[in-house]
Amino acid sequence: MRVHRLEQITPQVRLIELRDPDGGMLPPAEPGAHIDLHLPDGAVRSYSLCGDPADRHAYHIAVLKVPGGRGSGFVHGDLEPGSDLTISPPRNNFRFDDAPRSLFIAGGIGITPLLPMIRRAAERGADWVLHYCVRSASAAPFLDDLRALPHGRVELHAADEGRRLAVDALLASTPADVPIYCCGPQRLMEAVAAAADPAQDVRFEWFAPRTEPAREPASDDSFEVVCARSGVTVTVPAGTSILDALYAAGVEADSSCEQGICGTCETTVLEGEPEHRDSVLSDTERAAGKTMMLCVSRARSARLVLDI
Known part of the structure; x- marks a missing residue:
């Protein structure tokens, strides 16, 4: 992938337009999708796509300048138009569904995955509100x-004007049939998660591991993983991830963040009960136990059979 354009859209945020160097079409991406950017030093950083999903010739990401940040340091310091980059295909753990009304909550650079969603809602004539x-x-x-998009409104909460979002009041006044999409600093998202009623459909894009509510933990004892497609059975010792145990046994598995936030290592569970420790799956998906993240999750049962 090649950097086609760079634009400083705020003093701390740089917009990057990526295109195929041969002018080819790019893999499709729905609102909420993100890509992994592979840095020259080997690090991998995830960034939400903030452009028009209908444009199959360009991806757009916006990167906040963070002191000491490896990804932001590279993007704001070394990246130039014409630079070639390695990226992953788009993945989407933050699904947007059409609805007559939607509520969006963004904090700072967390607006990036929400922007294509809001554009989609506006295009389809749905009512929307962004805080x-x-x-x-x-x-x-x-x-x-x-602010130029139709059928909705933007409520700006600027700290320097003393306007802070009353999260509890907002969630309490939002009907259960209105989907809520939230992305931003960890503190904001955890406040929204804590204020939400169980009946509300609240979706998040986590870029750091979520702080889990207190619950009875599974034992950290060893357990067995049967790889149904590979024909390999491995023992996962205490203190070792399933992913590392598979790698040690020569079983290949896709991975990226290894923190349970990107969804790359999501794998189908054929038998057994996972102990979910990721920040990707919803509570409903966790309860169903049909998939799990190999990098952080473990087992409540003595044996798991995985489709790998």
């Missing part, structure tokens, strides 16, 4: 674009 939490209006990426 946009920022330090100042001048630091709010895409604010003018959002």
